[in-house]
Amino acid sequence: xxxxxxLDALVRLLPVAAVKTTVEEMRPFECDGLSxxxxxxxxxxxxxxxxxVAAVLALCHAHRxxxxxxxxxxxxxxxxxxxxxxxxxxxxxxxxxxxxDRDACTARVDPGxxxxxxxxxxxxxxxxxxxxxxxxIACTIGGNVAENSGGVHCLKYGLTxxxxxxxxxxxxxxxxxxxxxxxLDGTTPGGYDLLALMVGSExxxxxxTEVTVKLTPRPALAQVAMASFPSTEAAGAAVGxxxxxxxxxxxxxxxxxxxxxxxxxxxHAGYDLDAEAILLCESDGTTEEVADEMKRIAEILRRGGxxxxxxxxxxxxxxxxxxxxxxxxxxxxxxxxxxxxxxGTIPRRELPRVLGEIQRLSRHYGLRCANVFHAGDGNLHPLxxxxxxxxxxxxxxxxxxxxxxxxxxxxxxxxxxxHGVGIEKIDQMCVQFSPRELTRMHEIKxxxxxxELLNPGKAVPTLxxxxxxxxxxxxxxxxxxxxxxxxx
Amino acid sequence: xTIDSWQARIKAGAARCARLxxxxxxxxxxxxxxLSHDVIDTRDHRGIVTYEPEELVIVVRCGTxxxxxxxxxxxxxxxxxxEPPHFGPGATIGGAVAAGLSGPRRPYTxxxxxxxxxxxxxxxxxxxxxxxxxxxxxxxxxDVSRLLAGSFGTLGIITEVAFKCLPRPQQEQTRVLELxxxxxxxxxxxxxAQAMPITASTWVGGMLHLRFGGADPAVRAAxxxxxxxVLANASEWWADWREQRHPFxxxxxxxxPLQRVACRASAPFxxxxxxxxxxxxxxGGALRWLRAPLVTQVMIAQWARHAGGHAHVxxxxxxxxxxxxxxxxxxxxxxxxxxxxxxxxxxxxxx
Ligand SMILES: Cc1cc2nc3c(=O)[nH]c(=O)nc-3n(C[C@H](O)[C@H](O)[C@H](O)COP(=O)(O)OP(=O)(O)OC[C@H]3O[C@@H](n4cnc5c(N)ncnc54)[C@H](O)[C@@H]3O)c2cc1C
Numbered sequence: 001x002x003x004x005x006x007l008d009a010l011v012r013l014l015p016v017a018a019v020k021t022t023v024e025e026m027r028p029f030e031c032d033g034l035s036x037x038x039x040x041x042x043x044x045x046x047x048x049x050x051x052x053v054a055a056v057l058a059l060c061h062a063h064r065x066x067x068x069x070x071x072x073x074x075x076x077x078x079x080x081x082x083x084x085x086x087x088x089x090x091x092x093x094x095x096x097x098x099x100x101d102r103d104a105c106t107a108r109v110d111p112g113x114x115x116x117x118x119x120x121x122x123x124x125x126x127x128x129x130x131x132x133x134x135x136x137i138a139c140t141i142g143g144n145v146a147e148n149s150g151g152v153h154c155l156k157y158g159l160t161x162x163x164x165x166x167x168x169x170x171x172x173x174x175x176x177x178x179x180x181x182x183x184l185d186g187t188t189p190g191g192y193d194l195l196a197l198m199v200g201s202e203x204x205x206x207x208x209t210e211v212t213v214k215l216t217p218r219p220a221l222a223q224v225a226m227a228s229f230p231s232t233e234a235a236g237a238a239v240g241x242x243x244x245x246x247x248x249x250x251x252x253x254x255x256x257x258x259x260x261x262x263x264x265x266x267x268h269a270g271y272d273l274d275a276e277a278i279l280l281c282e283s284d285g286t287t288e289e290v291a292d293e294m295k296r297i298a299e300i301l302r303r304g305g306x307x308x309x310x311x312x313x314x315x316x317x318x319x320x321x322x323x324x325x326x327x328x329x330x331x332x333x334x335x336x337x338x339x340x341x342x343x344g345t346i347p348r349r350e351l352p353r354v355l356g357e358i359q360r361l362s363r364h365y366g367l368r369c370a371n372v373f374h375a376g377d378g379n380l381h382p383l384x385x386x387x388x389x390x391x392x393x394x395x396x397x398x399x400x401x402x403x404x405x406x407x408x409x410x411x412x413x414x415x416x417x418x419h420g421v422g423i424e425k426i427d428q429m430c431v432q433f434s435p436r437e438l439t440r441m442h443e444i445k446x447x448x449x450x451x452e453l454l455n456p457g458k459a460v461p462t463l464x465x466x467x468x469x470x471x472x473x474x475x476x477x478x479x480x481x482x483x484x485x486x487x488x
Numbered sequence: 489x490t491i492d493s494w495q496a497r498i499k500a501g502a503a504r505c506a507r508l509x510x511x512x513x514x515x516x517x518x519x520x521x522x523l524s525h526d527v528i529d530t531r532d533h534r535g536i537v538t539y540e541p542e543e544l545v546i547v548v549r550c551g552t553x554x555x556x557x558x559x560x561x562x563x564x565x566x567x568x569x570x571e572p573p574h575f576g577p578g579a580t581i582g583g584a585v586a587a588g589l590s591g592p593r594r595p596y597t598x599x600x601x602x603x604x605x606x607x608x609x610x611x612x613x614x615x616x617x618x619x620x621x622x623x624x625x626x627x628x629x630x631d632v633s634r635l636l637a638g639s640f641g642t643l644g645i646i647t648e649v650a651f652k653c654l655p656r657p658q659q660e661q662t663r664v665l666e667l668x669x670x671x672x673x674x675x676x677x678x679x680x681a682q683a684m685p686i687t688a689s690t691w692v693g694g695m696l697h698l699r700f701g702g703a704d705p706a707v708r709a710a711x712x713x714x715x716x717x718v719l720a721n722a723s724e725w726w727a728d729w730r731e732q733r734h735p736f737x738x739x740x741x742x743x744x745p746l747q748r749v750a751c752r753a754s755a756p757f758x759x760x761x762x763x764x765x766x767x768x769x770x771x772g773g774a775l776r777w778l779r780a781p782l783v784t785q786v787m788i789a790q791w792a793r794h795a796g797g798h799a800h801v802x803x804x805x806x807x808x809x810x811x812x813x814x815x816x817x818x819x820x821x822x823x824x825x826x827x828x829x830x831x832x833x834x835x836x837x838x839x
Contacts, residue, residue: 103677103754104773127681148627159625161634162602166796175818182796183750184595184774187588187638189800190812190839192823193601196634200627217683240542246565246655288705289685345623347543377624378543417625425628432628437617440829444630447825460629 006063020044032073032080041082048093050209058174066453069203071143074135077422105215111142111208127215130157142208148200150418152251155376161199168210172449203455205448222284227306228275235277236351238304239375251282252376259370266331269324328372336385340397344408345417348378365400379417421459430466490533499614502833510641512583515576521837547650550582569597569654588638591730592688595772601637611644612831622650643830657701663716665696669757672696673773692768745804749776751795789813
């Protein structure tokens, strides 16, 4: 239970319905998209303005109450997982679109605005917000900023970090700062690029209270080619050939056979079920550009050994081809009681080795695994299928996942391409970074939040935690890197 | 080993409270904090570590000449898409990152920091740290490698950087149109909002220069729509503009300080010095260059803030401090704590 003086002060700051303290009211906030971790917060606050956000933070700061920010709760790494000692701050009621500048091609919005709602509001000007996570119907722009989210069109149009111009941020003290500008400069002369630090900071540095995003003009035409391949190696090689030919497709995605089978059953996208892998390759631009580029893409796919190539003939068909890919996660959820989505990035040339190893691990752990892949930028989403009601399967799925992440680091990649570290991959941070690098990250955190009250225990492990993890690994015969450096 | 010796020098410097500067060729000294006389020359650490065109990744040591990197990439039909200014024949990649400057292509492909995938650095304690990596997408931990872009050697020596590469447009063509400033801004805004394959835009001396690039049919369609005259020697013209060799930038022409104003791309033209200023506009309207007397600085900065951006004096300010406008106190505090973390003994200069 929260100390009553704190709660008394809180309810004076906010409208009655904006504070939740009972178990029933707080239950909907107990987890994010990583539902194997659940906890109830001390209380939930749903501020309705930036001023209220600032006031809540200042109060928490004064009472030394930690704060866990939450957008829509679609995060897949437990970043918004509540903490029993902390206030959960939800942006669900901060949903205004302040304005769209159709000449500068920008939109200024509240943090709780849904990703897709920005594009919907900009559609009258033939503009849209380019980063398109598959969760875009639900996830918030504040959550996207916190995770530096990507989507299937990020190869050409960039990640969140490339599409955000300016943020208003409430610091833990309640002070409001502006980071970035409405111009093309992220940095103010004489300052550092704090915008780069804020994007992807997983709620550890400040609460985003307003976002100015770049809007992209809707291309005159988009077409997607769907190609079948007899092996994932051949599909991977075709991806490299397309990029090497100087083409940056609007989207370049791969799915393996287990994934296509799962989604075909669900959305009937018309995927070739005999193919070991399918590639989706989108071209967009003017009619002339698309015609020219599609011809070159089809030729490369054919030379790369595609057994079947279909090019969407209209918008409806294009969306149908994409619907399978965009629904890969829920489709997997239909063929398995539970699934666990991984998010490593690898240098693309390592794809055959990594997929081979995932297959071996799948047999070893006795768990099926489907693979969907942002192939153009090397971001792999293995979907491990398990049943939480079968004793030991959750633990096996987690161990399987951890091995995949460490494999990604081993081949020169990273443990997370777009879903964030959260609570889920916090131990693997000890594999990817040295104690000195982790210490630097803690200092960066304290530069913004000296009292260390924002989203504690997430994203960056303590060295103590790494030491524990290291001891466990020595037992398994897989010691951590940098064993010579001190961990305490 | 250069890295080892640099680490040793920094550690020794930290131990006796000495000051160290970091310098490549010195091409951007005019916009960097002044250095102490004890300087680490980054050109001792040079060369391309790996270049994998198919992966769209190049990894380069800090002292490598920018020109060498660009020519290696051109050989594979690729480029550094932020089109960095060199400001001198010997410009290094480390200096480009430390200065964080982008060229004419910036509004259409992105800024230097947008293409940084990872970096290694030796901080003010002499520790070698690595952040980011060599892959396109990476959200593990804070994005320190992008923070280093524009840090001007105040946080440590950037020893190695990985960049995302992009293909060069198959073809480029520049058209020139005679337009007044407001019409030019409107035209620049339109070219972007209507998804034209534009790659650069500059209005100077009453003439709007629009560069289009991409596949042949797309470029042909675009130049057909905008009309104007074809600019001969276009790549030279854009290189001169980027390098500030264009007469607009020449100190002799009017002897006035050069002020740089970043603003909303749609901000209307403003006569910011009652007729005393020469103005040029680029980056789709989001960057305004002024040759204007220093007495106009405050007024210009005010206008810039109102227009969603900021202003500073690039050349001709009496001191570095006087070139900038004030940053709000909470942000100054954050910057100071960051500096303190990377460089606790103040071995390197301050921003
Ligand atoms: C079916 C499905 C598909 C998905 N597909 C993709 C995909 O294609 N690409 C992708 O990148 N991700 C994807 N995700 C992951 C997720 O949708 C993204 O990470 C998204 O950005 C989270 O947004 P949210 O509003 O739900 O944030 P939440 O889950 O509520 O929070 C995420 C993190 O952000 C912090 N946070 C939230 N709001 C703020 C704020 N205003 N200020 C500061 N910190 C804040 C939280 O503390 C937490 O750490 C998918 C998830 C699901 C369930």
